[in-house]
Amino acid sequence: LTPTLRSRLQGCLVGAVSGDCLGAPYEICGVPPKDTFGSLTTFFEQIGTEIKEKDYFRYTDDTAMCRCIAESLIENKGNLNSEDLAKKFGIEYTHAPNRGYGANVISVLKAFNKDLDDVFEPARMQFKGSGSYGNGGAMRVAPVALCPEADFDKMIEAARQSALLTHSNFNGYCGTILQCCAVHLALHSDPATFDTDAFIDRLLEVMEKEEAPGSPAAKVSRPNNDSTAGGTQSGEYCRRLRLFKPLLEEDADIKKVAAELGNEISAHKSVPAAIYSFLRCRTPVEGISSSNALERTILYAISLDGDTDTIASMAGAIAGAFYGVEPISADWRTMCEGTDVAIRQADAIYDIHFL
Numbered sequence: 368l369t370p371t372l373r374s375r376l377q378g379c380l381v382g383a384v385s386g387d388c389l390g391a392p393y394e395i396c397g398v399p400p401k402d403t404f405g406s407l408t409t410f411f412e413q414i415g416t417e418i419k420e421k422d423y424f425r426y427t428d429d430t431a432m433c434r435c436i437a438e439s440l441i442e443n444k445g446n447l448n449s450e451d452l453a454k455k456f457g458i459e460y461t462h463a464p465n466r467g468y469g470a471n472v473i474s475v476l477k478a479f480n481k482d483l484d485d486v487f488e489p490a491r492m493q494f495k496g497s498g499s500y501g502n503g504g505a506m507r508v509a510p511v512a513l514c515p516e517a518d519f520d521k522m523i524e525a526a527r528q529s530a531l532l533t534h535s536n537f538n539g540y541c542g543t544i545l546q547c548c549a550v551h552l553a554l555h556s557d558p559a560t561f562d563t564d565a566f567i568d569r570l571l572e573v574m575e576k577e578e579a580p581g582s583p584a585a586k587v588s589r590p591n592n593d594s595t596a597g598g599t600q601s602g603e604y605c606r607r608l609r610l611f612k613p614l615l616e617e618d619a620d621i622k623k624v625a626a627e628l629g630n631e632i633s634a635h636k637s638v639p640a641a642i643y644s645f646l647r648c649r650t651p652v653e654g655i656s657s658s659n660a661l662e663r664t665i666l667y668a669i670s671l672d673g674d675t676d677t678i679a680s681m682a683g684a685i686a687g688a689f690y691g692v693e694p695i696s697a698d699w700r701t702m703c704e705g706t707d708v709a710i711r712q713a714d715a716i717y718d719i720h721f722l
């Protein structure tokens with residue numbers, strides 16, 4: 368049964384919240400290595416039973432910033448308004464500074480509370496002018512992807528602008544574009560006829576264009592974005608996307624997937640891992656008993672270890688856009704902070720673009 372488009376928009380934003388909330392506890396302590404998926408399976412089984420007695424799972428900066436983007440898009444009728452978004456990021460940070468923000472992005476968020484002639488300037492100053500390649504642009508981009516297929520080119524530029532407010536490094540905003548495309552493509556794919564290879568090829572096509580010298584991305588890129596800073600047309604995304612088919616083909620062990628694709632706080636070492644989690648978990652994974660592909664995706668993404676909240680949140684956004692909101696259990700929805708807001712925002716975005 369194909370989920371409705373409204374359900375898929377809801378699934379995307381609730382999936383993102385679920386991945387963030389359920390992945391966050393593992394970001395600090397790490398995933399226990401014993402049996403590959405065992406401890407996480409136990410954790411998932413306890414949601415709604417043992418764990419229900421305790422506190423619910425709080426969202427982190429990933430969701431806080433995602434909500435700002437969604438709210439800004441809603442207020443601006445689906446258009447990205449950089450000045451408004453910067454203002455919202457600044458207010459949100461002041462209101463709740465302890466959501467686990469990246470160490471360097473904080474100075475940018477503080478600057479958004481001052482009067483700025485150019486809202487992109489604070490981000491350009493990061494890392495001695497090379498800009499941040501953290502995954503903070505990608506982790507929050509899902510709402511931008513929830514648009515009609517006809518808006519694809521406009522969406523790419525909106526994703527780029529949304530990232531550039533905090534991430535002026537080439538790899539920082541290119542990862543944002545890739546994650547945005549993955550969500551958008553999942554949203555508009557027919558699950559009945561889904562073709563994994565075609566999905567990978569389409570993403571490669573987009574990233575080959577972005578990573579080519581002379582692309583719009585190259586023009587934004589700063590001259591001192593040398594490859595040692597991970598910031599030039601180094602082909603980080605295309606290289607990893609080309610690993611997808613062989614890794615899927617050999618059904619690589621999760622440790623190998625994490626090693627080859629990355630599981631870190633940088634965008635190029637996390638966005639590919641999130642997309643791969645979605646693709647791998649469309650079919651059963653040995654060691655994961657859940658027959659729910661969306662839950663499986665989030666469990667798998669957390670099991671990659673490293674930047675667990677962000678990789679799971681990005682994987683959850685893609686999976687939710689594909690499977691819809693129905694597979695996200697009532698227990699998850701009540702236990703994860705902010706799913707109500709995610710539903711409301713998804714509905715408002717749906718009404719703007721698709722009603």
Ligand code: R7I
Nearest residue numbers: 467468469470471472494498499500501502503632674677
């Ligand atoms: O990217 P950002 O918003 O952080 C997002 C991450 C997610 O995992 C969230 O869940 C949260 O935990 O943080 O914040 P930034 O501060 O821009 O980047 C994050 C980190 O990436 C920085 O603090 C650096 O450690 C690293 N980093 C860099 N290191 C060296 N050179 C980012 N860019 C560079 C760089 O150019």
Ligand code: MG
Nearest residue numbers: 427428429676
């Ligand atoms: Mg976080």
Ligand code: MG
Nearest residue numbers: 394467468469
């Ligand atoms: Mg972190």
Ligand code: MG
Nearest residue numbers: 674675676677
């Ligand atoms: Mg994180």
